[in-house]
Amino acid sequence: MPINIKKTGHKSAQSPVNKANSTKKNTKSSAKNTTKTADSDSIDLTENASKLQQIEQSLQDIPVIDTGRVEAISQSIEEGQYNIDNEKIADRIIKSETALHLKKKSS
Numbered sequence: 001m002p003i004n005i006k007k008t009g010h011k012s013a014q015s016p017v018n019k020a021n022s023t024k025k026n027t028k029s030s031a032k033n034t035t036k037t038a039d040s041d042s043i044d045l046t047e048n049a050s051k052l053q054q055i056e057q058s059l060q061d062i063p064v065i066d067t068g069r070v071e072a073i074s075q076s077i078e079e080g081q082y083n084i085d086n087e088k089i090a091d092r093i094i095k096s097e098t099a100l101h102l103k104k105k106s107s
Contacts, residue, residue: 076082
């Protein structure tokens, strides 16, 4: 018994070309609607948001590495004058490990 697929009355039986064209049309109309909405949108920043924006900008201007301090430490190492405080380093390691341990316990 042969089946005639061409004469189905379903809209979902569109050819791949027709589907692509309808998708393009929907995309174009969506883009037009988005453009219209974007033109009418506006943003009002509160005083706190404006201050936050200024602070963020000023932080971006600060270098991440203090090159002056790096140079000073490098020079003192070269001259053999840089002193390492082993106790201070050990105390900081212990504090760091303790904080990590407490953090893991609380999670």
